Amino acid sequence: MIRRLFPHPWLSVTLVLVWMALVNRWAVGSLVFAAIIGVVVPLITAPYWPGAKGYRAPHRIPAYLAIVLWDIAKANFAVARIVLFTPRRALQPAWIAVPLDLRHPEAITALAATITLTPGTVSCDLSEDGRALLVHAMHAPDPDAVLDEIKTRYEARLKEIFE
Numbered sequence: 001m002i003r004r005l006f007p008h009p010w011l012s013v014t015l016v017l018v019w020m021a022l023v024n025r026w027a028v029g030s031l032v033f034a035a036i037i038g039v040v041v042p043l044i045t046a047p048y049w050p051g052a053k054g055y056r057a058p059h060r061i062p063a064y065l066a067i068v069l070w071d072i073a074k075a076n077f078a079v080a081r082i083v084l085f086t087p088r089r090a091l092q093p094a095w096i097a098v099p100l101d102l103r104h105p106e107a108i109t110a111l112a113a114t115i116t117l118t119p120g121t122v123s124c125d126l127s128e129d130g131r132a133l134l135v136h137a138m139h140a141p142d143p144d145a146v147l148d149e150i151k152t153r154y155e156a157r158l159k160e161i162f163e
Contacts (some may be wrong), residue, residue, distance in 0.1 A: 020034050049127060051128070056161065067153065079120045092140060093136065096140070096150075105130075111123075114154050115154070
């Protein structure tokens with residue numbers, strides 16, 4: 001019964017927390033509306049998640065988020081330095097094809113979002129078979145180092161969380 005009411009409990013919790021953060025006011029009415037959203041949205045979208053699996057290791061998510069937030073902060077300073085002090089002709093942009101070991105669509109989406117959220121890189125395309133992600137790096141003197149960082153720092157951790 002509970003699983004039918006909450007087909008994706010983590011989504012429900014996330015929706016409630018995000019709604020309360022957006023409202024920026026702790027009132028009973030806001031909490032009730034957030035709870036309604038947390039129940040209704042997963043129920044409506046459940047048919048579109050036919051093979052969705054849960055997390056294998058949800059306890060690793062906070063550590064992953066901490067790493068991503070730290071990398072975003074570091075990358076902001078790196079991009080600011082590049083923009084302010086690196087001559088345009090010295091930039092070395094690169095297109096990097098990242099072969100994926102991840103197979104769950106949710107994990108691939110999390111990886112693509114992580115790459116795009118980190119300033120200086122953007123996920124541009126996913127191969128038709130879902131086995132490679134095309135990434136553009138604003139300044140990558142060593143594209144192999146960027147590839148290795150994506151694979152070891154992000155993909156390996158996401159694989160532990162999802163698969």
